[in-house]
Amino acid sequence: MVTWVEFKKKVYEKIEVSSFRSGSRTFKVLGMKFILGKSAFSVSNRLISEVKLRSVDLENGSEVKMLRGLSSTNFEGVFTVSYEPFNYEVRFSVASKSLSDLSLMLSSLKVSMLAGYPRAELETLKASPEVVLWPIGGFPITTYKNTLIVARGLSFSAVSFLAMKLNDNSLNFLEDGLEDALRASAEFGCSLRFFVPFKTLRGLLHALSFWIKKESISLRYSKVYKELRKDGIFNNKGKLIGSDLKESSKLELLRLQYERINEQPLCWACSPIVIVRGPSAESHSKAYVKQRNYVEAVKASFLSSYGVKLEEIGRLSLSGVARSILARKTTNSCELQLTSEELSLFVNIPKLATPSISFMPRKVVEFEAFNPLDLEREGMLLGYYESLGKRIEVKIGINDLPLHLAIFGVPGSGKTTLVKKLIREYRRLGGAVMVFDRHGEYVNGFDDAVVLNPENVRVNIINYEENPETHAKILSEIFAMTWPDEFGPLVSHIFRRMYLKYVREANRPNLVEFITFLESSLNSEDLMLLRSGKARDKLFSLLGRLSELTEGAMGRIFNNFNEHETRIEELLSKMVVFNLTGLDTDRDANIFTWLILKQIYDYRRKKHNRSLPHAIVCEEAHNVAPARFEGQGTIVEKMLKEMRKFGESIWLIDQRPLAVSRDVLGLCGTIVCLRLQYSSDVKKVAETMHLNKDQALMLQELKQGEAVVLLPRLSTAIPINV
Structure with a gap:
């Protein structure tokens, strides 16, 4: 050193x-x-x-x-x-x-x-x-x-x-x-x-010149100070004029004392x-x-x-x-x-060089042996496992779908092609699918698909049929995920209190009238009872955020009190694609997705799915279940966890598993990993799929159409061709 x-x-x-x-x-x-x-x-x-x-x-x-x-x-x-x-x-x-x-x-x-x-x-x-x-x-x-x-x-x-x-x-x-x-x-x-x-x-010497001028320190180290002046480092007024490196040991002493007294580094x-x-x-x-x-x-x-x-x-x-x-x-x-x-967090030299890997020799990676009889014989064809010159079909069982599915892979690895293939397989088996499409990739290619967009979707987020307290709590948690900086405990409390008061008085609750109700309540006794001027500011903040849902494309969706409401139960038996490309921002797409998931969650709690599981495909899953909310027990995590018993199957699709909540990823029984690029993604997937070091490194070398998959019926991951 x-x-x-x-x-x-x-x-x-x-x-x-x-x-x-x-x-x-x-x-x-x-x-x-x-x-x-x-x-x-x-x-x-x-x-x-x-x-x-x-x-x-x-x-x-x-x-x-x-x-x-x-x-x-x-x-x-x-x-x-x-x-x-x-x-x-x-x-x-x-x-x-x-x-x-x-x-x-x-x-x-x-x-x-x-x-x-x-x-x-x-x-x-x-x-x-x-x-x-x-x-x-x-x-x-x-x-x-x-x-x-x-x-x-x-x-x-x-x-x-x-x-x-x-x-x-x-x-x-x-x-x-x-x-x-x-x-x-x-x-x-x-x-x-x-x-x-x-x-x-x-600089250190300049810092010492200021430090040495403090009277108490000058007296304590007067001998050292005089020697430094003798060496031409400080003049009679304590100003720095130069340095003689033969006295480095004395500068070292001053440096240590400076940091000790100031209790912080330079x-x-x-x-x-x-x-x-x-x-x-x-x-x-x-x-x-x-x-x-x-x-x-x-x-x-x-x-x-x-x-x-x-x-x-x-x-x-x-x-x-x-x-x-x-x-x-x-x-x-x-x-x-x-x-x-x-x-040092900014001056951070990359820890892994990633040149093109096309020229690198492929290493033969071994996976644990398994009994092919343990594979599901009926269901959606996922791909083929090759062993001793034979191709063995690998399928996702229908009964395993409620355990949820995650598919990861960089662009060009075959991720979207695989998802479309699975959707067609499931439709062939009679299953219903709902896709949240952020890039317009699923709008075409499905003849029986009902495509919905901001022009023909109408959702009333204020309406409810029973238990308004639970409804208000879930809405406030969704809004807290949408606007985490503004929607804190006080705003959440104000929202729930005003929501319950409004729905009990309204004939046909809707978002626009609720905002009007909030505006008229600025001088009401409800806020005066809080005895805090901060409450009024928070109500203004709440009004501003909720008003965003009544403007632009979001306004056409949620400002629907004069139009026919889209009934979620009518969509659960069809092939439905929500085309979200017409929304202005990712945040708009996020809150739309969360609110639709909430409507499905509300409906399934009253009426469980008794037929084939209903599949929900969420592209860019890091927006639906972001890693920043790990460990917080979000309402999205709760909905995904409980939807298992309601007959709903969530398919999470993303390029970056690192950005997806580990809590939500742990809910997935089937994980399909195509090629990944970054070591951080590899590490997270390897921990989830229980891969060893060589198997994890293999994820960065997979060719298009190659994948490593973990199935609920197997105790080990296996490589397949999709």
Whole structure:
């Protein structure tokens, strides 16, 4: 381990940085003039060197050790990791105002990197326009709406900047899966950069100069202070004027005392930004349209899985943020102050390289033997198990369907094709199916399907037939999952109280009249009895959220008091596809799905299904049962658990098992896993399916149409061809 004293000795060893020649190349970007040298470039009186991480041994590495080493200097730089499908790249940028300081910063980075990762290899890149523009991926042409348009050859790409908005729990989420969220985003096919500029708020020697001026400390360590003054580190006024590294042991003493008395390590300033670049297009507008899905996917990945909100930088701030990124500087508008431990969550070197695996030799993986007679002989054909040259049919038994089904796989693995095949198989057997289709993939291909959309679905969420208390409680829990930040205990209490008062007085309860009732109740005694001005504010918040359900596409669905209501019992015997592509956001699709599931749940509690199980297909299951609610016993989990005995079979379909609640995943008796990409997904599925290490690694090497399946009637998972 490199001690701080050794580090201080090494940090001032000069590393040659080529000086700028008179004939250096120059170019302008966004009003900034860049001068290219040999191994550095200059902009706004700052010198910047770019360093690429070529290789690193991650087994015993530590970003915290690296950052603690850097914290002893006035370090200013950038950590950038580029995520693309099957690949990533890590770079560090080092910035300073003088050539000598730049040498010190490069030396500091390399020594600190070795302290954290003894086998790390860094390569200083030759300065070029490509290196300067690498964070945004092209030469900026103009802004279009809230994106930056960059040129890539003869085509264009749209670039968005997403700033992190952290709350008290965000760092806990980041500790478990920031890397996984980034990889999940890259899975959608976009080019993604995680750009983390950071700098010491106070270098160690500067911190000591402030600390030593405190009178009590000066007296206590007056002898050391006088010796440091004698060595030319402080002048008579206690100001820092230089350093003599022969007295490193005394600086070490002061550093330890400083951290002990202040009870906290030195802090960093950083402004992490997620840079999303969409695919190439022929025009600015087409580039913008193509990129929007990627931006929403990235935001949804962070929010649904880790509770971290990404706020898109608006058009007015776009150019300023882009200039800060190209100049490798922190951005004041989204600056955070973090300790080294917290910053290490952002400066997080990927723990698994994922190059294309097409060239890798396939390893023969053994699975436990099983008795083929244990397989279900009747039911839906899932695929074939091959053994000794024979193909054995693998079926999902009808009686096993209420145990629920989960299917996972990356795009292109055959996931949707398999689901459609199972639906056709089940329809052939006489079963009824309901599909919540978020991307329009099931609208066509089923001749007998009834396709419903916001134009022809009418749902009255306020109506009930019995037990209004239970109805109000379930609705409040669904709203709490929809708006977790606003719909807390007080709002939930107000909602249930006002709901029960309203339904007892209304002739034909509906959402619009309920909102009117809430508005008229602002001065009622019900709220006055709470004796809290906070109650009025919460009621306004409740009104605002419920009003969202009466506007746009959601309004056409739930604002139905003058139209014929869609009767859920009439749909349970048919092939029904809810086409949710007409809804504005994922949140709208979520609340619609939850409310329809609630209606099915209410109906089945009164009248159990006595025929074939009714199947409910939920695409993008992480939206229906997100991992962020694990361990909270949500109403969705309760409904799925109880629907088993009511004759309902839930099919959960998703690309990322990591993002699906482990509690809900544990309810699935049948799990089908096609190819997965990320180690975090593999780990979660392997634990659920009880796979060993080799079997788990196999999940990343499956070809299209290959799967590993766990069935209720078998004690071990088996590989099949679907």
